[in-house]
Amino acid sequence: MITAQLDGILPVNPSPELTERKWWDYFTFNTDHKVIGIQYLVTSFLFYLVGGALATAVRKELSTPEVDFVSRELYNSLFTMHATVMIFLWIVPAANGAFGNFLLPLMIGARDMAFPRLNAIAFWLIPPGGILLMSSFLVGAPASGWTSYPPLSLMNGKWGELIWILSLLILGTSSILGAVNFITTLLLMRRPGIGLNNMPLFCWAMLSSSALVLISTPVLAGALILLCFDLIGGTSFFNPTGGGDPIVYQHMFWFYSHPAVYIMILPVFGLVSEILPVHARKPIFGYQAIAYSSLAISFLGLIVWAHHMFTSGVPGWLRMFFMVATMVIAVPTGIKVFSWVATVWGGKLRLNSGMLFAMGFVSMFVIGGLSGVMLASAPFDIHVHDTYFVVAHLHYVLFGGSVFGLYAAIYHWFPKMTGRMINETWGKVHFVLTLVGFNLCFLPMHKVGLAGMPRRVAEYDPQFAAINLICSIGAYLLAVSTIPFVINAVYSWVRGPKAGANPWNAISPEWQTLSPPPIENYLGEPPFVPDPYDYGKDYNPGKRPMSQVKAADLWR
Template structure:
């Protein structure tokens, strides 16, 4: 094999950035850009703003629940607050941040591509997000939807019709964005990998995005169909879900959950991939069980489509069907458990760098396991019937989606911020952010398990006074959680403007996105990208002998200046 010559510079990343024209002009982030990196940052900043809005709505909900009486907002406004809060967090934060932001930014870089397969479609997918979100929030001016993010009829067809119709229209717009993104990710991953990179050579984030994109394309159109039929019932007087006219409201539940349970995996699968890329770098060890983690993502994608009715155990579901969905739900814990054990085995015995990215990665694993264990509990029909629509479900949901997805997103921000901006984040502020988030999150949501087991119903503004003390503790925790975002905002803004400059590969990572400048040039790589090692070959020497370079690339320098391998 021909020798690879190293560039004669101490900081090739800066040299390449200069050759590429330096930093992206700030005006580019407010334009209809087709550069996947710009679009990824547009997604991240836009969805984070909606995350702050959703967090403000949640804080208002918890302030109302600090006392047993309805004394902070009216009952109608309370219904609108928790409905829009959940919708914002799911459709405007976790889904588009995990898939849209990190998927757009990282996938072409990780597979050695110049851009996404359909750049203009990619830009359209992003520019559907701001109007969809603004439309959703504008519903407060006419009376926001108050039927919860599930929008079950007949409650959703007999309440505030203007707000409910705006809710439906907004979710349809956001779902369209998600579908366009799914098409792009699947095509890019399957058709645009660099020469010599097979599916089993990809970083695990690409496998996770492959699985999530398949779920998006299969399940999201079913939700769209359900919402269109619901809109006809709402404004045209049809009776698709009205039993008085021969309809069936349970059919809506089946259609809604056929999307909305897979949506849990659409939200968490990209995070699984990010954690699989963060832990090996900062543990300085190869990932344990690469193929097991990769194929378990595809297993989750398949099994996620056949477990939806475990949300409907109290909806008159026949006993035999309950048993099927109970068993299927428990089986899906197997591929998830494979990932958790593989992550623990990766970290075990490693040379851990407990920086902010690693702390949030480890925090993700611990919080998600708690949510997963409670998920196994509510998969059991008798237990689910006992805690259905109680605060136990609220606790489980947040341990999976906040303790899981949001902790993972935070870890991704700290890990890939140097790649996106060319600047390093401040570690003391990052660790303060982690500590406040961990304390506030557990103080807010851990006691909710007790509330649910004692029978406190969710989605109510008034409750039995015997639950007042525990609810006050939860509210204090929510305030700490709200404050925890302040160090992150200060850190991100200050670091982006004047933080220490990052080298092309500050983590000594081996995946392809780190083998170019930070931030990358317009078309990602100067010359043809070269894959010198496997993505997780830490501790295996400077080169993996199983990785073969095409002769045409034999004299191409490694674009980061060559990572050092512990």
């Protein structure tokens, strides 16, 4: 019988030099994975606010059919920068860098990452990369979309584009260094007793995501180097006027950027797989199915990139291959969704903000997943290519998916990261505002997209005006929804009630230590958790109210 007492793991009075973190540590080249994780999270969240401001400006322009708020050129820069910031400076570093760094060593019972200094270097590449990207507004920001297709990207202003390339190379390097660290840590630093088949599912997700980073990001770097030569070296790799082939760029770009969507969603899948069982008080349904489906997604994710290029003159047989392969991805993804629903099904749900966002994630992601299968079909894709249907789809998977999942994770691990509880009422206000604003903004886009409204254009046919106004109102609501969150998070971080070690009565290892965790993660040996999802076994809810159940009770 397993009886590991939480009280036994935590000494009564740990000495302060082991537990206390100075606030200025967060502004230095610190090698503690927990500091680096929080540095990633706060930095990327600041960039999320910047990206959100850019999005609000885009929606302001689109609230009327005419060009009235910004010029056409600035509009192009706004949506280009919005996408670049959101992808490379918010979701990728937040999902991988922030939670990967903070949680992985705690989850596998390690004292730190395998290469702490490399880890700090990877983080400290982010602020210069981000500031460099922002600085492009001073010289004329890039304006050819985040895809930066040549020859368009070679004709839209040299300096903005060059800055875009350089900052992406910097951020890509950071991402690769992070992945080297994650893979080494996960494969070689697990505590004795924690095998690949009983580590928390987030570890599997990070393993799959890091493998993708490692294999695909360098190819983007190659493409960007060639693009850079075209831009300033006078070569013509991708410039048809000099005998080059722009399609090669598209292949190289999407060889990274399609896996990139999985780099942005796989870690979030992992986070949600952690959150749901804790608040549903049930074991995760289908541990191995979820674990291996992450690997399957990461393998399939590498061989479907050309479905972004159905209108680029890809030969028919190749289209067929990419169409079928893309649709096959729905299978491992469906397995995950099925397992999450089965986990929640019949559970004793604790509907706090983290759980609400996690369930919001599942439902919103399913909508994005369904429109994804629609878009995988080449005939349909050719019809809606470059319309708002695509914009709706990608926001359902990236915002309804990744961002909802990240919010869920922030609420769920806030007590562990800061040692204090976040206010639940304001968390729920934030959830409702986000859910309503999000659907108001992006659901109608499906309709205008099917009706043929093209994306990436500042003006549009007046027949779409009413729906676009609704979208814009939803976007404003989304912008407003971050205000209660930011105030709540900052206030709770400083003044919130103390959380204690394990406020959710969770079983997974990161909760079996102080909040925030001491400097070397665990005082004494890291705990051995043979099954991190072992909820509800030998537990009779009729005997005691849930509030009195301690983690130790759940360990039997």
